[in-house]
Amino acid sequence: MKTIEELLFEIAQNTEQKEQFQKELRNLCNKLGVTPADELRYKANLFNNLREKEIDARTISIINLIEQSLKIIQPTAIKIAEPKAFFSPRENCYLNIIEEIEKSKESIDICVFTISDNRISERVIEAHNRGLKVRIITDNEKLFDKGSDIEYLYRSGIDVKIDNTKHHMHHKFAIFDKKRLITGSYNWTLSANEYNHENIVVLKNAKLIGKFVTVFNKLWTEMSDF
Structure with missing residues:
Protein backbone atom coordinates (compact mmCIF):
# COMPACT_ATOMS: atom_id res chain seq x y z
CA MET A 1 0.00 0.00 0.00
CA LYS A 79 -17.44 35.36 -0.15
CA ILE A 80 -18.63 34.39 3.33
CA ALA A 81 -21.70 36.51 4.02
CA GLU A 82 -21.41 38.88 6.94
CA PRO A 83 -24.34 39.02 9.39
CA LYS A 84 -26.68 41.95 8.79
CA ALA A 85 -28.58 43.88 11.46
CA PHE A 86 -31.71 45.98 10.99
CA PHE A 87 -33.61 48.15 13.44
CA SER A 88 -37.15 49.42 13.75
CA PRO A 89 -38.97 51.75 13.64
CA ARG A 90 -36.73 53.20 10.91
CA GLU A 91 -35.36 50.40 8.76
CA ASN A 92 -38.47 48.42 7.74
CA CYS A 93 -37.48 45.10 9.26
CA TYR A 94 -40.55 43.45 7.75
CA LEU A 95 -39.13 43.95 4.24
CA ASN A 96 -36.06 41.89 5.15
CA ILE A 97 -38.30 39.13 6.50
CA ILE A 98 -40.35 39.19 3.29
CA GLU A 99 -37.17 39.07 1.21
CA GLU A 100 -36.01 35.88 2.95
CA ILE A 101 -39.47 34.31 2.55
CA GLU A 102 -39.54 35.06 -1.18
CA LYS A 103 -35.98 33.73 -1.68
CA SER A 104 -36.82 30.41 -0.03
CA LYS A 105 -37.09 27.34 -2.24
CA GLU A 106 -37.68 24.38 0.09
CA SER A 107 -38.70 25.15 3.66
CA ILE A 108 -39.51 27.87 6.18
CA ASP A 109 -39.60 27.17 9.93
CA ILE A 110 -41.09 30.07 11.90
CA CYS A 111 -40.85 30.27 15.69
CA VAL A 112 -42.27 33.59 16.88
CA PHE A 113 -44.27 34.90 19.81
CA THR A 114 -47.00 36.36 17.61
CA ILE A 115 -47.84 37.17 13.98
CA SER A 116 -50.21 39.98 13.07
CA ASP A 117 -48.51 41.78 10.18
CA ASN A 118 -50.66 40.85 7.18
CA ARG A 119 -47.88 41.76 4.75
CA ILE A 120 -45.70 39.00 6.18
CA SER A 121 -48.56 36.52 6.61
CA GLU A 122 -49.56 36.82 2.95
CA ARG A 123 -45.99 36.04 1.84
CA VAL A 124 -45.91 33.02 4.15
CA ILE A 125 -49.13 31.72 2.56
CA GLU A 126 -47.72 32.35 -0.92
CA ALA A 127 -44.64 30.31 0.01
CA HIS A 128 -46.89 27.48 1.21
CA ASN A 129 -48.85 27.64 -2.05
CA ARG A 130 -45.57 27.42 -3.98
CA GLY A 131 -45.03 24.03 -2.38
CA LEU A 132 -42.59 24.96 0.37
CA LYS A 133 -42.76 23.09 3.66
CA VAL A 134 -43.85 25.77 6.12
CA ARG A 135 -44.13 25.20 9.88
CA ILE A 136 -45.07 27.70 12.56
CA ILE A 137 -44.58 27.54 16.33
CA THR A 138 -46.20 30.29 18.40
CA ASP A 139 -47.51 31.21 21.84
CA ASN A 140 -51.01 30.06 22.76
CA GLU A 141 -52.06 33.21 24.63
CA LYS A 142 -51.32 35.51 21.70
CA LEU A 143 -53.79 33.62 19.50
CA PHE A 144 -56.63 35.69 20.93
CA ASP A 145 -55.03 39.09 20.40
CA LYS A 146 -56.86 41.42 18.04
CA GLY A 147 -55.39 41.07 14.57
CA SER A 148 -53.62 37.74 15.17
CA ASP A 149 -53.04 35.94 11.86
CA ILE A 150 -52.35 32.49 13.30
CA GLU A 151 -55.81 31.04 12.66
CA TYR A 152 -55.77 32.53 9.16
CA LEU A 153 -52.41 30.89 8.46
CA TYR A 154 -53.64 27.58 9.84
CA ARG A 155 -56.81 27.66 7.73
CA SER A 156 -54.62 28.33 4.70
CA GLY A 157 -53.13 24.87 5.18
CA ILE A 158 -49.99 25.69 7.13
CA ASP A 159 -48.93 23.41 9.98
CA VAL A 160 -49.09 25.28 13.30
CA LYS A 161 -48.11 24.23 16.81
CA ILE A 162 -48.69 26.20 20.01
CA ASP A 163 -47.22 26.39 23.47
CA ASN A 164 -49.31 24.35 25.91
CA THR A 165 -47.72 25.47 29.18
CA LYS A 166 -48.50 28.24 31.65
CA HIS A 167 -45.37 30.01 30.43
CA HIS A 168 -44.62 31.71 27.12
CA MET A 169 -43.06 30.53 23.88
CA HIS A 170 -41.13 33.77 23.51
CA HIS A 171 -38.68 32.98 20.69
CA LYS A 172 -38.49 35.22 17.64
CA PHE A 173 -36.62 33.42 14.90
CA ALA A 174 -37.16 31.89 11.47
CA ILE A 175 -35.07 29.46 9.45
CA PHE A 176 -35.14 29.57 5.65
CA ASP A 177 -34.09 26.50 3.64
CA LYS A 178 -32.04 25.54 6.71
CA LYS A 179 -29.41 27.92 5.31
CA ARG A 180 -30.46 31.37 6.48
CA LEU A 181 -31.67 32.63 9.84
CA ILE A 182 -33.48 35.71 11.10
CA THR A 183 -33.55 36.30 14.85
CA GLY A 184 -33.78 39.21 17.27
CA SER A 185 -36.32 41.02 19.44
CA TYR A 186 -38.70 41.72 16.56
CA ASN A 187 -42.25 40.33 16.75
CA TRP A 188 -43.97 39.95 13.40
CA THR A 189 -46.45 42.76 14.06
CA LEU A 190 -47.25 46.18 12.64
CA SER A 191 -46.40 47.79 15.96
CA ALA A 192 -42.94 46.24 15.95
CA ASN A 193 -42.22 47.76 12.56
CA GLU A 194 -43.90 51.15 12.93
CA TYR A 195 -43.44 52.10 16.59
CA ASN A 196 -41.38 49.74 18.75
CA HIS A 197 -37.61 49.78 19.14
CA GLU A 198 -36.74 46.32 17.83
CA ASN A 199 -34.01 44.50 15.93
CA ILE A 200 -33.42 41.57 13.63
CA VAL A 201 -30.17 39.91 12.59
CA VAL A 202 -29.86 37.98 9.31
CA LEU A 203 -27.29 35.17 9.45
CA LYS A 204 -25.90 32.46 7.17
CA ASN A 205 -23.64 30.70 9.67
CA ALA A 206 -24.24 26.96 9.15
CA LYS A 207 -23.05 25.90 12.60
CA LEU A 208 -25.21 28.47 14.38
CA ILE A 209 -28.24 27.73 12.21
CA GLY A 210 -27.84 24.05 13.07
CA LYS A 211 -28.43 24.89 16.73
CA PHE A 212 -31.64 26.74 15.89
CA VAL A 213 -32.80 23.83 13.71
CA THR A 214 -32.26 21.49 16.67
CA VAL A 215 -34.24 23.76 19.01
CA PHE A 216 -37.06 24.15 16.50
CA ASN A 217 -37.38 20.40 15.95
CA LYS A 218 -37.37 19.78 19.71
CA LEU A 219 -40.14 22.33 20.25
CA TRP A 220 -42.08 20.87 17.32
CA THR A 221 -42.25 17.51 19.08
CA GLU A 222 -43.16 19.08 22.43
CA MET A 223 -45.80 21.62 21.41
CA SER A 224 -49.49 20.94 20.82
CA ASP A 225 -51.26 20.94 17.46
CA PHE A 226 -53.31 24.05 16.78
Missing part, protein backbone atom coordinates in the same frame (compact mmCIF):
# COMPACT_ATOMS: atom_id res chain seq x y z
CA LYS A 2 1.32 3.44 -0.95
CA THR A 3 2.01 6.03 1.71
CA ILE A 4 0.28 9.43 1.65
CA GLU A 5 3.59 10.98 0.61
CA GLU A 6 3.90 8.58 -2.33
CA LEU A 7 0.33 9.26 -3.44
CA LEU A 8 0.77 13.02 -3.23
CA PHE A 9 4.01 12.84 -5.22
CA GLU A 10 2.28 10.72 -7.87
CA ILE A 11 -0.59 13.24 -8.11
CA ALA A 12 1.84 16.16 -8.27
CA GLN A 13 3.49 14.66 -11.37
CA ASN A 14 0.22 14.07 -13.25
CA THR A 15 -1.76 17.10 -14.48
CA GLU A 16 -5.03 15.18 -14.87
CA GLN A 17 -4.79 13.64 -11.41
CA LYS A 18 -3.85 17.02 -9.93
CA GLU A 19 -6.96 18.67 -11.43
CA GLN A 20 -9.20 15.86 -10.18
CA PHE A 21 -7.65 16.06 -6.70
CA GLN A 22 -8.25 19.81 -6.54
CA LYS A 23 -11.81 19.41 -7.82
CA GLU A 24 -12.59 16.89 -5.10
CA LEU A 25 -10.96 19.15 -2.50
CA ARG A 26 -13.13 22.06 -3.65
CA ASN A 27 -16.28 19.93 -3.32
CA LEU A 28 -15.23 18.79 0.13
CA CYS A 29 -14.58 22.38 1.24
CA ASN A 30 -18.03 23.42 0.03
CA LYS A 31 -19.61 20.66 2.11
CA LEU A 32 -17.61 21.19 5.28
CA GLY A 33 -17.17 24.98 5.23
CA VAL A 34 -14.11 27.00 4.40
CA THR A 35 -10.82 27.61 6.13
CA PRO A 36 -10.65 31.18 7.52
CA ALA A 37 -8.52 33.58 5.51
CA ASP A 38 -6.13 34.24 8.40
CA GLU A 39 -5.44 30.51 8.68
CA LEU A 40 -4.69 30.43 4.96
CA ARG A 41 -2.19 33.25 5.39
CA TYR A 42 -0.54 31.29 8.17
CA LYS A 43 -0.27 28.25 5.91
CA ALA A 44 1.18 30.36 3.09
CA ASN A 45 3.92 31.58 5.44
CA LEU A 46 4.52 28.00 6.49
CA PHE A 47 5.06 26.93 2.87
CA ASN A 48 7.46 29.82 2.29
CA ASN A 49 9.47 28.81 5.36
CA LEU A 50 9.60 25.20 4.17
CA ARG A 51 11.00 26.27 0.80
CA GLU A 52 13.83 28.12 2.51
CA LYS A 53 15.02 24.87 4.05
CA GLU A 54 17.21 22.39 2.22
CA ILE A 55 14.68 19.84 0.99
CA ASP A 56 14.67 17.57 -2.02
CA ALA A 57 12.77 18.17 -5.27
CA ARG A 58 10.27 15.41 -4.46
CA THR A 59 9.21 17.13 -1.23
CA ILE A 60 9.04 20.51 -2.96
CA SER A 61 6.63 19.12 -5.57
CA ILE A 62 4.38 17.81 -2.79
CA ILE A 63 4.48 21.16 -0.96
CA ASN A 64 3.58 22.98 -4.19
CA LEU A 65 0.61 20.67 -4.78
CA ILE A 66 -0.75 21.16 -1.27
CA GLU A 67 -0.30 24.94 -1.45
CA GLN A 68 -2.02 25.19 -4.84
CA SER A 69 -4.87 23.05 -3.58
CA LEU A 70 -5.37 25.14 -0.45
CA LYS A 71 -5.64 28.27 -2.59
CA ILE A 72 -8.88 26.82 -3.93
CA ILE A 73 -10.43 27.69 -0.60
CA GLN A 74 -9.33 31.34 -0.67
CA PRO A 75 -11.99 32.75 -3.08
CA THR A 76 -14.75 31.01 -1.16
CA ALA A 77 -13.51 32.40 2.12
CA ILE A 78 -13.79 35.94 0.82
Whole structure:
Protein backbone atom coordinates (compact mmCIF):
# COMPACT_ATOMS: atom_id res chain seq x y z
CA MET A 1 0.00 0.00 0.00
CA LYS A 2 1.32 3.44 -0.95
CA THR A 3 2.01 6.03 1.71
CA ILE A 4 0.28 9.43 1.65
CA GLU A 5 3.59 10.98 0.61
CA GLU A 6 3.90 8.58 -2.33
CA LEU A 7 0.33 9.26 -3.44
CA LEU A 8 0.77 13.02 -3.23
CA PHE A 9 4.01 12.84 -5.22
CA GLU A 10 2.28 10.72 -7.87
CA ILE A 11 -0.59 13.24 -8.11
CA ALA A 12 1.84 16.16 -8.27
CA GLN A 13 3.49 14.66 -11.37
CA ASN A 14 0.22 14.07 -13.25
CA THR A 15 -1.76 17.10 -14.48
CA GLU A 16 -5.03 15.18 -14.87
CA GLN A 17 -4.79 13.64 -11.41
CA LYS A 18 -3.85 17.02 -9.93
CA GLU A 19 -6.96 18.67 -11.43
CA GLN A 20 -9.20 15.86 -10.18
CA PHE A 21 -7.65 16.06 -6.70
CA GLN A 22 -8.25 19.81 -6.54
CA LYS A 23 -11.81 19.41 -7.82
CA GLU A 24 -12.59 16.89 -5.10
CA LEU A 25 -10.96 19.15 -2.50
CA ARG A 26 -13.13 22.06 -3.65
CA ASN A 27 -16.28 19.93 -3.32
CA LEU A 28 -15.23 18.79 0.13
CA CYS A 29 -14.58 22.38 1.24
CA ASN A 30 -18.03 23.42 0.03
CA LYS A 31 -19.61 20.66 2.11
CA LEU A 32 -17.61 21.19 5.28
CA GLY A 33 -17.17 24.98 5.23
CA VAL A 34 -14.11 27.00 4.40
CA THR A 35 -10.82 27.61 6.13
CA PRO A 36 -10.65 31.18 7.52
CA ALA A 37 -8.52 33.58 5.51
CA ASP A 38 -6.13 34.24 8.40
CA GLU A 39 -5.44 30.51 8.68
CA LEU A 40 -4.69 30.43 4.96
CA ARG A 41 -2.19 33.25 5.39
CA TYR A 42 -0.54 31.29 8.17
CA LYS A 43 -0.27 28.25 5.91
CA ALA A 44 1.18 30.36 3.09
CA ASN A 45 3.92 31.58 5.44
CA LEU A 46 4.52 28.00 6.49
CA PHE A 47 5.06 26.93 2.87
CA ASN A 48 7.46 29.82 2.29
CA ASN A 49 9.47 28.81 5.36
CA LEU A 50 9.60 25.20 4.17
CA ARG A 51 11.00 26.27 0.80
CA GLU A 52 13.83 28.12 2.51
CA LYS A 53 15.02 24.87 4.05
CA GLU A 54 17.21 22.39 2.22
CA ILE A 55 14.68 19.84 0.99
CA ASP A 56 14.67 17.57 -2.02
CA ALA A 57 12.77 18.17 -5.27
CA ARG A 58 10.27 15.41 -4.46
CA THR A 59 9.21 17.13 -1.23
CA ILE A 60 9.04 20.51 -2.96
CA SER A 61 6.63 19.12 -5.57
CA ILE A 62 4.38 17.81 -2.79
CA ILE A 63 4.48 21.16 -0.96
CA ASN A 64 3.58 22.98 -4.19
CA LEU A 65 0.61 20.67 -4.78
CA ILE A 66 -0.75 21.16 -1.27
CA GLU A 67 -0.30 24.94 -1.45
CA GLN A 68 -2.02 25.19 -4.84
CA SER A 69 -4.87 23.05 -3.58
CA LEU A 70 -5.37 25.14 -0.45
CA LYS A 71 -5.64 28.27 -2.59
CA ILE A 72 -8.88 26.82 -3.93
CA ILE A 73 -10.43 27.69 -0.60
CA GLN A 74 -9.33 31.34 -0.67
CA PRO A 75 -11.99 32.75 -3.08
CA THR A 76 -14.75 31.01 -1.16
CA ALA A 77 -13.51 32.40 2.12
CA ILE A 78 -13.79 35.94 0.82
CA LYS A 79 -17.44 35.36 -0.15
CA ILE A 80 -18.63 34.39 3.33
CA ALA A 81 -21.70 36.51 4.02
CA GLU A 82 -21.41 38.88 6.94
CA PRO A 83 -24.34 39.02 9.39
CA LYS A 84 -26.68 41.95 8.79
CA ALA A 85 -28.58 43.88 11.46
CA PHE A 86 -31.71 45.98 10.99
CA PHE A 87 -33.61 48.15 13.44
CA SER A 88 -37.15 49.42 13.75
CA PRO A 89 -38.97 51.75 13.64
CA ARG A 90 -36.73 53.20 10.91
CA GLU A 91 -35.36 50.40 8.76
CA ASN A 92 -38.47 48.42 7.74
CA CYS A 93 -37.48 45.10 9.26
CA TYR A 94 -40.55 43.45 7.75
CA LEU A 95 -39.13 43.95 4.24
CA ASN A 96 -36.06 41.89 5.15
CA ILE A 97 -38.30 39.13 6.50
CA ILE A 98 -40.35 39.19 3.29
CA GLU A 99 -37.17 39.07 1.21
CA GLU A 100 -36.01 35.88 2.95
CA ILE A 101 -39.47 34.31 2.55
CA GLU A 102 -39.54 35.06 -1.18
CA LYS A 103 -35.98 33.73 -1.68
CA SER A 104 -36.82 30.41 -0.03
CA LYS A 105 -37.09 27.34 -2.24
CA GLU A 106 -37.68 24.38 0.09
CA SER A 107 -38.70 25.15 3.66
CA ILE A 108 -39.51 27.87 6.18
CA ASP A 109 -39.60 27.17 9.93
CA ILE A 110 -41.09 30.07 11.90
CA CYS A 111 -40.85 30.27 15.69
CA VAL A 112 -42.27 33.59 16.88
CA PHE A 113 -44.27 34.90 19.81
CA THR A 114 -47.00 36.36 17.61
CA ILE A 115 -47.84 37.17 13.98
CA SER A 116 -50.21 39.98 13.07
CA ASP A 117 -48.51 41.78 10.18
CA ASN A 118 -50.66 40.85 7.18
CA ARG A 119 -47.88 41.76 4.75
CA ILE A 120 -45.70 39.00 6.18
CA SER A 121 -48.56 36.52 6.61
CA GLU A 122 -49.56 36.82 2.95
CA ARG A 123 -45.99 36.04 1.84
CA VAL A 124 -45.91 33.02 4.15
CA ILE A 125 -49.13 31.72 2.56
CA GLU A 126 -47.72 32.35 -0.92
CA ALA A 127 -44.64 30.31 0.01
CA HIS A 128 -46.89 27.48 1.21
CA ASN A 129 -48.85 27.64 -2.05
CA ARG A 130 -45.57 27.42 -3.98
CA GLY A 131 -45.03 24.03 -2.38
CA LEU A 132 -42.59 24.96 0.37
CA LYS A 133 -42.76 23.09 3.66
CA VAL A 134 -43.85 25.77 6.12
CA ARG A 135 -44.13 25.20 9.88
CA ILE A 136 -45.07 27.70 12.56
CA ILE A 137 -44.58 27.54 16.33
CA THR A 138 -46.20 30.29 18.40
CA ASP A 139 -47.51 31.21 21.84
CA ASN A 140 -51.01 30.06 22.76
CA GLU A 141 -52.06 33.21 24.63
CA LYS A 142 -51.32 35.51 21.70
CA LEU A 143 -53.79 33.62 19.50
CA PHE A 144 -56.63 35.69 20.93
CA ASP A 145 -55.03 39.09 20.40
CA LYS A 146 -56.86 41.42 18.04
CA GLY A 147 -55.39 41.07 14.57
CA SER A 148 -53.62 37.74 15.17
CA ASP A 149 -53.04 35.94 11.86
CA ILE A 150 -52.35 32.49 13.30
CA GLU A 151 -55.81 31.04 12.66
CA TYR A 152 -55.77 32.53 9.16
CA LEU A 153 -52.41 30.89 8.46
CA TYR A 154 -53.64 27.58 9.84
CA ARG A 155 -56.81 27.66 7.73
CA SER A 156 -54.62 28.33 4.70
CA GLY A 157 -53.13 24.87 5.18
CA ILE A 158 -49.99 25.69 7.13
CA ASP A 159 -48.93 23.41 9.98
CA VAL A 160 -49.09 25.28 13.30
CA LYS A 161 -48.11 24.23 16.81
CA ILE A 162 -48.69 26.20 20.01
CA ASP A 163 -47.22 26.39 23.47
CA ASN A 164 -49.31 24.35 25.91
CA THR A 165 -47.72 25.47 29.18
CA LYS A 166 -48.50 28.24 31.65
CA HIS A 167 -45.37 30.01 30.43
CA HIS A 168 -44.62 31.71 27.12
CA MET A 169 -43.06 30.53 23.88
CA HIS A 170 -41.13 33.77 23.51
CA HIS A 171 -38.68 32.98 20.69
CA LYS A 172 -38.49 35.22 17.64
CA PHE A 173 -36.62 33.42 14.90
CA ALA A 174 -37.16 31.89 11.47
CA ILE A 175 -35.07 29.46 9.45
CA PHE A 176 -35.14 29.57 5.65
CA ASP A 177 -34.09 26.50 3.64
CA LYS A 178 -32.04 25.54 6.71
CA LYS A 179 -29.41 27.92 5.31
CA ARG A 180 -30.46 31.37 6.48
CA LEU A 181 -31.67 32.63 9.84
CA ILE A 182 -33.48 35.71 11.10
CA THR A 183 -33.55 36.30 14.85
CA GLY A 184 -33.78 39.21 17.27
CA SER A 185 -36.32 41.02 19.44
CA TYR A 186 -38.70 41.72 16.56
CA ASN A 187 -42.25 40.33 16.75
CA TRP A 188 -43.97 39.95 13.40
CA THR A 189 -46.45 42.76 14.06
CA LEU A 190 -47.25 46.18 12.64
CA SER A 191 -46.40 47.79 15.96
CA ALA A 192 -42.94 46.24 15.95
CA ASN A 193 -42.22 47.76 12.56
CA GLU A 194 -43.90 51.15 12.93
CA TYR A 195 -43.44 52.10 16.59
CA ASN A 196 -41.38 49.74 18.75
CA HIS A 197 -37.61 49.78 19.14
CA GLU A 198 -36.74 46.32 17.83
CA ASN A 199 -34.01 44.50 15.93
CA ILE A 200 -33.42 41.57 13.63
CA VAL A 201 -30.17 39.91 12.59
CA VAL A 202 -29.86 37.98 9.31
CA LEU A 203 -27.29 35.17 9.45
CA LYS A 204 -25.90 32.46 7.17
CA ASN A 205 -23.64 30.70 9.67
CA ALA A 206 -24.24 26.96 9.15
CA LYS A 207 -23.05 25.90 12.60
CA LEU A 208 -25.21 28.47 14.38
CA ILE A 209 -28.24 27.73 12.21
CA GLY A 210 -27.84 24.05 13.07
CA LYS A 211 -28.43 24.89 16.73
CA PHE A 212 -31.64 26.74 15.89
CA VAL A 213 -32.80 23.83 13.71
CA THR A 214 -32.26 21.49 16.67
CA VAL A 215 -34.24 23.76 19.01
CA PHE A 216 -37.06 24.15 16.50
CA ASN A 217 -37.38 20.40 15.95
CA LYS A 218 -37.37 19.78 19.71
CA LEU A 219 -40.14 22.33 20.25
CA TRP A 220 -42.08 20.87 17.32
CA THR A 221 -42.25 17.51 19.08
CA GLU A 222 -43.16 19.08 22.43
CA MET A 223 -45.80 21.62 21.41
CA SER A 224 -49.49 20.94 20.82
CA ASP A 225 -51.26 20.94 17.46
CA PHE A 226 -53.31 24.05 16.78
